[in-house]
Amino acid sequence: MAEDLCFFNKGVLIIKPSKKSPLLLRTILLLFAMACGVYICSICLKQISTRTIIKFENIQVIERPCHNYRIRLSELPYVHYPNPETFSRAECACNPVRFFAILSMQRSGSGWFETLLNSHINLSSNGEIFSPIERRNNFSSIVKTLDKVYNLDWFTSASKNECSAAVGFKWMLNQGLMEHHEEIVEYFNNRGVSAIFLFRRNLLRRMVSVISNSYDRYAKQLNGTHKSHVHSLEEADALSQYKPTINSTSLMSDLQQMEESVAKALEYFNSTRHIVLYYEDLIKNRTKLLDVQEFLWLPQMDLTSRQVKIHKGPLSEHVKNWDDVNKTLKGTAYESFLHADY
Secondary structure: OHHHHEEEEOOEEEEOOOOOOHHHHHHHHHHHHHHHHHHHHHHHHHHHHHHHHHHHHHHHHHHOOOOOOOOOHHHHHHOEOOOOOOOOOHHHOOOOEEEEEEEEOOOOOHHHHHHHHHOOOOEEEOOOOOOOHHHHOOHHHHHHHHHHHHOOOOOOOOOOHHHOOEEEOEEEHHHHHOOOHHHHHHHHHHHOEEEEEEEOOOHHHHHHHHHHHHHHHHHOOEOOEOOOOEOOHHHHHHHOOOOOOOOOOOHHHHHHHHHHHHHHHHHHOOOOOEEEEEHHHHHHOOOHHHHHHHHOOOOOOOOOOOOEOOOOOOHHHOOOOHHHHHHHHOOOOOHHHHOOOO
């Protein structure tokens, strides 16, 4: 073997390298090619990943072009940037809007409460929009109306249009709200609509107001016109002259039915973001209005209303058959309704 590896030439030792196998060279070349391929693939994958991220970020920007860093994460589901079809929000396009609905019963102070809210420069509450039956015939017509309101395409005298920061309306329990409560709750939760419950504690006072308002609808005591709400003491005094007769036989069951309606509404809409208010509390404690503004994430303002209360003072002065009513409720769970509460 030694003779194959080396020999002497003129006194110099020369070493001959052994011949390498062609298989070894091919293996080395293959490994080198594989390494290059892996490197090139990794570079390509990084570029594709980067493009995907950039594309995703671009989509996010298109869907929500406005961002307000002052808005807390907990508020984000209730912050909206409507794009009305009937006008342009112009410089207010990036002003966030909150959606709400006042859920109440007739003659529970909702009209007065709504005028207070509408005195806020950034709030639009559009009245009793589901009073017409055709808007609540089925859930499809309800959704169509809701979408129009929350897209700022519903115009009333209360509309602040471009720069509304909160938009909503009044919804009475007997206007399709209870019949379609499951679908409406789902809509509220999906669209980020906040519910404001407004009820009366004294349901007997509500009953007096309901009967009196129904009477005036036909009697039209104010110069031949019907007014559910008044703006002067003279008008309030004229309407309060009528003293309704309350059916004492069905009084207990009527009051119980009203209580059950309130309890059902609170149960049905419990999963929504909501606040519960009572008319009497708002009358006695105006700081409750600050709670409402905070609930809607609005800047704090003093809220005012021109409405004048019609039935003031003890209920005994406003019920024709007061003795019968007093006798019926005395000693019952509703006895407190007989006394003045504000």
